[in-house]
Amino acid sequence: MLALPGVPPFELGIPSRVFGSAWDADGRPLYEVTVCTADGAPVLSDAGFTVQPATGPAALAAADTVIIPPTHAMPELGRGGPLPPEVAAAIGAIRPGASTANRAARMCVAPPWRDGGQAQFIDRPVPEPTLASTTATRAWALEHLAEPLTLARLAEHARMSLRSFTRRFRDEVGVAPGQWLTAQRLELAKQLLETTGLAVDLVAHRAGLGSGNSLRAHMRTAFGVSPAAYRRTFGTGSSTST
16 A cells, blocks of 8 residues: 555544454455555554554565555645656556456446445345246346347246245345446446447446446436547547547
8 A cells, every 4th residue: 555645544444443353264354455655654644643654665666466545635736736756656566457447447437336326335145045036137238249139037036926036136236136237237338438449339238237328328427428528538448539
């Protein structure tokens, strides 16, 4: 983790707690969590005490995952100002990874909630193996997103009645089948926009969203951006007319 001046202790502590608590089945830690600073020197937190790093920016070049907690001590960054030289150099040492960076950036610009209202905060136990589940049908649907997938077709694949399938689906996923299906199609559309140069109409077709106009409407509603704008920001594939 890269701790910048003014880092909130709470945000700095969360990754250490979460990743430091991850163990494999044999009791071995899955992560080695290290705190560093841009120049290796202690930084002052926004709570008024200093954070003593374990190492300097050299650790960033070898890290598999880099977390930079937010800070309010550099207001010029929020106005699009330049990074301080030592911070720019530290971030420049991070190994590049376009797809990983895109995923992280999406989390910063996408709405900070998921479809389903408060349902995502409810603990959902793994269904008992003896109970009918929609898991296999959801996996199957992900492989057939370009096809018409009606509720009746999904229920038939799961070998359930419409009522039982809908109830079970909500119990397991937290949203209605139609909402989930639209979300998965939008995720596929985003992947295609990021990694290919396909025209918007073809992206919409492959994602099962019909026309380019339909995709534009869905993306504006869900993310507040057009497919073309999303591709300009996150695209890594060949460019084409959108």
